[in-house]
Amino acid sequence: MESKNSLRKTGIDIVGDVPWGTHFCQFYETKQDLLDVLVPYFKAGLENNELCIWVTSEFLTTEEAKLAMQKSVPGFSNYLKKGRIEIFPHTEWYLKGGSFEMKRVLNDWVQKHDKALKTGFNGTRVSGNPFWIDNKKDWNDFASYEAEINKVINQYKLLVLCTYSLIKCGSSEIIDVISNHEFALIKRKGKWENIESSAHHKIELALRNSESRYRSYVELTGELAWTTNTKGEVEEDMPEWRKYTGQSFEEIKGRGWAEALHPDDVKRVIKIWQKAVSTKKPYEVEYRIKRFDGIYRHFLVKGVPIYSKEGEIHEWVGTCIDISKHKASEEEIIKHSRQLKVLNKSLQESLVKEKALLESLGDGVIAVDKKGKFIALNKRTEEIFGWKPEEILGKSLFKEFKLADEQGKIIPKELRPIKLALSTAQVGHGIYFLVRKNVSRIPLFVTSAPVILNNEVVGAINIYRDVSQQVVIDQAKDEFLYFASHTLRTPLSAIAWSIEKLNENNKEYSLEQKKSLDLIYDQTQRMIQLTNDLLDATRMDLGLLSYKYEETNPNVIVSNVIADLKNLIEDKKIKFKLMTDKNIDSYKDYSNALYMILHNLLANALKFTPVGGKVGLNITNTEKEITLQISDSGVGIPKSAQAKIFQKMYRAQNVKDKFEGSGLGLYITNGIIKHMGGKISVRSKPGHGSIFTVLLPLISKAIHPKEKERIYI
Amino acid sequence: MNNSKKKILIIEDEKILLDLLFEKFEDSGFEVNCAQSAEIGIKLAIQKHPDLILLDVILPKMDGLTMLKKLRQDKWGKEVPVIILSNLDDQKKVSEAMKIGVYDFLIKSNVKLSDVVKEAREVLE
DSSP: OHHHHSEEEOSOTTTOEEETTEEEEEEESSHHHHHHHHHHHHHHHHHTTEEEEEEEOSSSOHHHHHHHHHHHSTTHHHHHHTTSEEEEEGGGTTTTTSSOOHHHHHHHHHHHHHHHHHTTOSEEEEEEOOTTOOSHHHHHHHHHHHHHHHHHGGGSSEEEEEEEETTTOOHHHHHHHHHHSSEEEEEETTEEEEEEOHHHHHHHHHHHHHHHHHHHHHHHHTOEEEEEOTTSOBOSOOHHHHHHHOOOHHHHTBTGGGGGBOHHHHHHHHHHHHHHHHHTOOEEEEEEEEOTTSOEEEEEEEEEEEEOTTSOEEEEEEEEEEOHHHHHHHHHHHHHHHHHHHHHHHHHHHHHHHHHHHHHOSSEEEEEETTSBEEEEOHHHHHHHTOOHHHHTTSBHHHHOEEEOTTOOBOOGGGSHHHHHHHHOOOEEEEEEEEETTEEEEEEEEEEEEEEETTEEEEEEEEEEEOHHHHHHHHHHHHHHHIIIIITHHHHHHHHHHHHHHHHHOOOOOHHHHHHHHHHHHHHHHHHHHHHHHHHHHHHHTTOOOOOEEOOOHHHHHHHHHHHTHHHHHHTTOEEEEEEOGGGGGOOSEETHHHHHHHHHHHHHHHHSOTTOEEEEEEEEOSSEEEEEEEEOSSOOOHHHHTTTTSTTOOOHHHHTTSOOOSOHHHHHHHHHHHTTOEEEEEEETTTEEEEEEEEESSTTSSOOOOOOOOOO | OOSSOEEEEEEOSOHHHHHHHHHHHHHTTEEEEEESSHHHHHHHHHHHOOSEEEEOSOOSSSOHHHHHHHHHHSTTTTTOOEEEEESOOOHHHHHHHHHHOOSEEEEGGGSOHHHHHHHHHHHHO
16 A cells, blocks of 8 residues: 555656556657657656556557667566567557457556566556557447546556557547546647646545545454455455455456355355345445464444435445454354353252251351341251241341340440451451340350351351250369369378377377378379379369470479479489480470470379389480480389370289289370370380480470360359 | 568468468568458558569458459559469359469468469579
8 A cells, every 4th residue: 555655766757756557548649759758657667667568559669669678678678588578569469359349458567567566566557558459349448448548457566658659539538538547648839748637636636635534443343344246256456355364466357266265164154245246235244364374253234225326236245344353252142151050050059969968067147247137047046046947037147136244244245256257358256155035155166267258258157066965064073173172182182291290299109100190191292193183184184284395495394393303313212213315405395294294104103103213314305306205124014014004993813912002193194195186105014113214395386285175163 | 582671461361381481481581461351451552562472262251252342453463473372272263263363372281382382482583
C-alpha cells in the first residue's frame, strides 16, 4: 500500500510525478510528438527499475521505437537484452488472437504486472496505441477496455499511457478518450499542455478517498474484504486476504482462495454458498481459514449479492471477520459448564458423606451463619439440647440457649466461644454449663471454629461434648489426690515429728525402747515413701506430672541429687564415683524431670548395694542426646525379672522380702523417661550388680510436655 | 545466734502439728507466734512484724496462698520471708506460691523438724 502511494517519475516535464495507478493519455499528430513523450517516459521507467512495455503501431513501428530509445538511453541494448523493456507491435498484443478481446488483454497486463513484481521490479509502466482501430465497434470495445482499466488500475503498481492519433479521432472520440483518462497531453502551438478531465478527476478523487477510507476501516477491523463473480470466482485482488493467508494473487484467483479453507469446512461452505446463489439472498457462514503460518482461525463470513441495473447479480461482495476469540470463550464456557456438572455431582456425594459422618458423631455439632443463625445440626445436638431441627433452624443461637461458668454466672454474648470464632476468626473453647429452662445443669466442652471462605468468616461450626461423666471422674481423681497428699500425710508427719522429738529430748531409753522407737520411725518413713510413690504414680497415670522444659543446668541437678543422697552414701560407706562430660553444662532447655529420674535410679542403686559396695554415675552426651549410666555392685536382677521391673507394683523375687519398696519407683521412672521421648534399658548379673542406661533427647521436640485436658469444677 | 530473739509466726490449722512446731522453735530459741487460720495469721503478721512466717496451704476458710497474696500487698508484708510448709504438693500450688514469692516449699512428711529449723535459720542469717 505504501509503495502504491509513493510517487513515480514520469520523465515527462509537464506531468512530473504521479502515483501508481495513474492512467493518462497523449494526443499526437507526428512521430516526433510520440517520441517527445514516450522516450523520456520509458527512460525514466528504466532508470527507476520498472518493467517497461511499449505496444507500438503502424504509425511508429517497433524498429523506429527501438532506434529512438537507443539514441537517447545509454545502455539501451542491455536493457532490452535483460528484458527490462519489451516492445511489441500491436499485432502481437491487442490483436494476438486475430481480434481484440478485452478480457484477454486485461489479463495479459495483470500477468505482466504480477511477474514484474515477483522478479524484483518496483512496478510496471506501459504504453499502448489503438492506431489499428478502424471501425466503430472496435472503438466502443476499446473504450470499455479503457473504462475497465480505470476500475482496476488502483490495485496495481501500474502506470498506463495511451497514445491517440488526433488524425483518427473525431470530436466524440476525443471526449471518450478524455473522460476515460485522468488527464490528456496535447500539443498546442508547438507546446505540450496538460488537459485534465475535471469530472473524471473529481469522481476519481472521491472514489480514491472512499476506497482508502474503506481500506483503512477494513485494516483496522482486521476483516478480510472480498469480491467474487457470480460463480464464486475471484477476479479482483483481495490484499487483506492475501496478507492473512500468504497466498499470491495468482493463487487466490478463480477458486484458488478456497485452498485456504479448513478441509473439514469446505463441504458445508459450498452447500451454503450454493443455496445463497440459488436464492439470491445474503448469507452468513462460519469457517476456519488458514493463516500464513499454518494456524487456522475461526471467521464469520458474510456475503451480499450486488445487482446490476438490469436486476441481475453481477458479483458478490463480503467480509470475513475473525471470531477466534469469541469462539475460544464459547468453548471455554462449554468446558466450564461440564466441569461444574462434575463438581456439582461430587459436591452432592460429599454432602451425603458429611451428613452421615455428622450423624454418627458422639458430639453435638451445630453450624451457624455469620450472624449466628442455625444452618444445620446433628442428631446428638438434638439429644443434648432437646430440640427438633425444624423448630430451631434459622433462629439465633444466642437467643436459644445461654452458657454459664462454674459459679452459674451467665457468660455475656461477647465472651462466648462462638462470638470469638465469628468476630475474630479464632478457635474458641472451654468448659461451660448449659443453661436452659427445665433442664439440669449440663457441663459442656464447647469448641467453636470459624468457617472461612475467601478470607472472610461466613459462619462457624460449634462442637458440644457432654462432659458430665468426665467431670465426675475428674472430681474423684482430685479428691483422691487431695486425700493421699494431705489427709494421709498429716498423721504420718505427726508421728514422724513426735518420734524425732522423743529421740531428742530423752536420751535415757533402754536399748529395747530405743530399738522400738527406731522401728516405729523407720516404718513411718516407709509409709511416707509409699505414699509419695503412690502419689507420683497416680499423677503420672493421670498425666499430671509436670515436666517443664526450663533453662536448667544438668550438672546442678546432678549435684542436688547427690547432696540429697549424701547421708545414705555415707551411712553405707558406698564408694561413689561420678563422671560427667565437661561440655554438659552448656546444654540448656532441659527438663526438671531429670531430678526424679536420677534420684530414683541412684536411690535404688544405693538401696540394693551392700555396705562398702560401689555405685557409679556416668553422664555423657552427643549433640542430640544425653546418656545417664547408673551402675552398682548390688544384688542384681534375675534374667526372668529384667523385662518386668518397669511394670507397676512388680517386685523381683530376690529383693521382695529383704528390701522395702512399693514396686512403683522404676514404673514412675520409666514413665517419665518415655514421656520425654527417651529410653531406659538394664544389664544385670545377679550377685554382681546392675547397670541402668538412660537415653534422653536434648532437644525437647521429641514429645512436648502436655498436660491432659483437665476439667476443674 | 544473735542476742535478740528472732520472731517467727507459724500458721497451721492441725493442732498436733502446730504444737510440735511451736515447741521445737521455742526450744531452738525463737520467739514464736501461732495462728490456726489465715485470717488471724495475717492480723498477727501485720501487728507483730515477725522475721519469718511458716505458712500452711490448706486452711479452714481462706487458704494459705490467698493470705500470702494479701500479705504481699502490705508495705511491710511485701518483703517478709515466707516458707510454705504443707503436705499438699500439687505442682500447680507449688508454682503459684513460687510466683507470689516464697523462700521454699517444704512437704511436711518429707522433712524433719530439725530440717525446718535449719532452713529457718538459713533464711534469717
